Amino acid sequence: MRAREIAQEYPVIELDAYAVDAVRLLAQHRLRGIVVTDVVGRPHAVLSDSQVLRFLVPAYTVNEPTLARVYGEKYAEVGTGLFGCTVRQLLPEQTIEVPVADSDATVVELAALMARLHSPLVAVVEGEYLQGVVTTTHLIELILPAS
């Protein structure tokens, strides 16, 4: 079984799209993450819902649980930092390995890549262009021993 046979269609978002649109896509489709592409459709990154969450609450609350509690009173402000930002600004500053696999990658290669990068999904490419996505959930279903 090869990546091209199991890759599924999946929403993507461009690097310079509005961040709030990426978050809405995640929420509407209840996605674990979304593939971020450049203008010609080449995968540039995977934006996971954990990364989004980190952006929706003030940075100091993430590292300091006590401050997170205090902040509770200002709930109305949460998430508003997102407006005007682009997807590019949600991504980590340092370049990290993008979870991309060739369309002839095996199931084991996909699983190993996901496990190594702690990514909820892998972008499957043919040449440089996105063909579809394989998620952790899908892969576990495929690998699960039959009995």
Next chain:
Amino acid sequence: MRAREIAQEYPVIELDAYAVDAVRLLAQHRLRGIVVTDVVGRPHAVLSDSQVLRFLVPAYTVNEPTLARVYGEKYAEVGTGLFGCTVRQLLPEQTIEVPVADSDATVVELAALMARLHSPLVAVVEGEYLQGVVTTTHLIELILPAS
């Protein structure tokens, strides 16, 4: 809005249950992770689907992409290492912080906890006992700016 108002019922598994049953629960319900409890129902850990994936393929394939490709031919063996294992054996050896929040935690506290621990879910407890679960997806829907 407090954790007790948004926590949802969610499958749990006991520490000494068979690992393969945990993986089946994840796959059947398409879960991101599952709360692992001790015999009296206190949350002990969250087993994420990434951790499961790491266990379904041989360790050397995770760190060495080239070996993952070679292994593709022995696909039939993948996942069989799971039989006879308990959930306890799937968990990391070192004690890590468990994503548990009190039932009066705020949405910001839950989000900050998830972001800090990179956890796909938080176990909500009343006293020591599990009341329900809040997932990253659910939290993003709640936080998402309205317009």
